[in-house]
Amino acid sequence: MFRTDPLQARPPGGEQISDVETRTIDALRELIAANPTRTVVAVSHEVPIRLVLARLLGVKGAEVWRLHVPTGSVARLDDEDGELRVVDQPGVT
Secondary structure (H helix, E strand, O other): OOOOOHHHOOOOOOOOHHHHHHHHHHHHHHHHHHOOOOOOOOOOOHHHHHHHHHHHHOOOHHHHHHOOOOOOOOOEEEEEOOEEEEEEOOOOO
């Protein structure tokens, strides 16, 4: 299920992947809100980054695994009136 319908997957003894997605986006929003005049940098493992990008880009289901998220890549997000959007995603296609 992790590969075919990731947002519905729940690893044994772990949290549902959709909860990881929501928690990560909520954390980004909190960081931005706490630093309204600053650039915020967040570093994470590949799966939470992939989940955030997929949600913001409208990628659904197993298509999340088609996003190319290389090690050390940088994706730039912007907050417009409380809505996150992908501004630039060098290395992420």
